[in-house]
Amino acid sequence: MKVLKLIFKNTLRHKLRTSLTILGIAVAVIAFGLLRTVVTAWSVGVEASSANRLMTRQAVSFIFPLPFTYRDKISSVPGVEEVTFANWFQGVYIDKNQFFARLAVDANTIFDVYPEFVLSPEETSIFKKEKNSCVIGADLAKKYNLKIGDVMNIEGDIYPGRWDFVVRGIYKPKYKTTDATQMFFHWNYVNDRMREEAPVRAGDVGWYVVKIKDPSKAAAISEKIDALFKNSPAETKTETERAFQQGFLASTSAIITSMNVLSFVIIGIIMLVLANTMIMSARERTREYAVLKTLGFSGKHLVGLIMGESLFIALLGGAIGLVLTFPLVSGFAEFIPKGFFPVFQIEPITIILAVSAAFIIGVVSAVFPIQRALRTRIVDGFRFVG
Numbered sequence: 220m221k222v223l224k225l226i227f228k229n230t231l232r233h234k235l236r237t238s239l240t241i242l243g244i245a246v247a248v249i250a251f252g253l254l255r256t257v258v259t260a261w262s263v264g265v266e267a268s269s270a271n272r273l274m275t276r277q278a279v280s281f282i283f284p285l286p287f288t289y290r291d292k293i294s295s296v297p298g299v300e301e302v303t304f305a306n307w308f309q310g311v312y313i314d315k316n317q318f319f320a321r322l323a324v325d326a327n328t329i330f331d332v333y334p335e336f337v338l339s340p341e342e343t344s345i346f347k348k349e350k351n352s353c354v355i356g357a358d359l360a361k362k363y364n365l366k367i368g369d370v371m372n373i374e375g376d377i378y379p380g381r382w383d384f385v386v387r388g389i390y391k392p393k394y395k396t397t398d399a400t401q402m403f404f405h406w407n408y409v410n411d412r413m414r415e416e417a418p419v420r421a422g423d424v425g426w427y428v429v430k431i432k433d434p435s436k437a438a439a440i441s442e443k444i445d446a447l448f449k450n451s452p453a454e455t456k457t458e459t460e461r462a463f464q465q466g467f468l469a470s471t472s473a474i475i476t477s478m479n480v481l482s483f484v485i486i487g488i489i490m491l492v493l494a495n496t497m498i499m500s501a502r503e504r505t506r507e508y509a510v511l512k513t514l515g516f517s518g519k520h521l522v523g524l525i526m527g528e529s530l531f532i533a534l535l536g537g538a539i540g541l542v543l544t545f546p547l548v549s550g551f552a553e554f555i556p557k558g559f560f561p562v563f564q565i566e567p568i569t570i571i572l573a574v575s576a577a578f579i580i581g582v583v584s585a586v587f588p589i590q591r592a593l594r595t596r597i598v599d600g601f602r603f604v605g
Contacts, residue, residue, distance in 0.1 A: 241532055326405050
């Protein structure tokens with residue numbers, strides 16, 4: 220108990236220095252938590268990928284379309300349970316700052332292949348019947364205060380002109396990682412208009428989504444699908460949904476890696492700050508340690524004093540930073556478009572890393588002061604002037 224009292228007294232001896240050190244650690248933990256949350260949120264789409272879905276796209280690039288006629292051929296491959304498709308529509312809703320996925324899809328099969336988009340049977344039935352109808356996610360409906368029967372006017376860019384869609388369904392996400400900010404409408408509606416206005420663009424889809432019966436046969440089924448269109452004008456590349464999502468992240472991998480590295484660099488910097496604080500404290504107390512040794516305090520007592528003070532400062536700063544990280548991350552999420560990060564929250568691994576980092580900082584920062592205190596002879600300690 221006396222050692223704990225000494226640790227507390229020593230910590231408060233230089234209140235300003237200790238407070239600034241604790242503040243620095245708290246800020247570092249906040250920055251670490253925020254950066255790590257961005258990194259984990261960026262990868263949430265990959266983690267949410269389904270094992271029984273394959274993505275078939277144009278082999279040259281995702282931006283090139285595939286013929287609608289490929290659908291029946293893909294369906295004939297053994298092991299394929301269902302095939303649907305989608306087209307990236309883009310367009311402008313309200314203004315260019317309103318970003319969310321707008322997809323022209325096969326209304327009859329999209330919700331069979333994506334069961335995580337929960338839609339009532341009544342809404343599904345109406346959506347399939349009305350060619351200009353659309354289904355939107357619950358988060359999207361909440362953001363724009365939309366309800367069943369409302370009309371969404373979109374100004375086309377990839378598909379020029381004014382497009383009017385009637386909301387006939389609002390899907391709910393089945394899992395927390397499910398994106399509830401998307402908009403789906405009939406590919407036939409878009410395709411019929413293309414036949415009239417730009418016949419050369421009719422009959423094309425963006426990519427196919429293939430639901431398979433056995434995920435363990437994904438590689439074999441992918442090879443069979445691609446073999447069907449080998450040496451054709453539009454060869455395909457089929458891969459798992461996870462690999463498909465990772466392909467999108469590949470273009471930003473340098474950014475993600477940099478943010479990941481930066482988060483740990485911040486921890487390293489604050490480690491140096493705390494180490495400097497502890498070294499200064501140990502240097503100032505050189506004569507005090509000599510007195511303690513004279514009074515019979517052993518090496519383990521000195522280790523406890525120095526290590527305890529370092530851990531107390533590090534863990535207190537870490538705890539304050541971690542507590543403040545939660546509201547700051549929540550506030551930050553409010554300024555991010557919902558469709559950009561479907562899930563933006565602190566993951567358990569981030570909390571574990573932050574706590575571990577604070578503990579390690581406390582231990583490492585005390586190593587040099589402990590060595591100095593233990594190696595300094597009593598006589599030299601009394602002679603020290605600092």
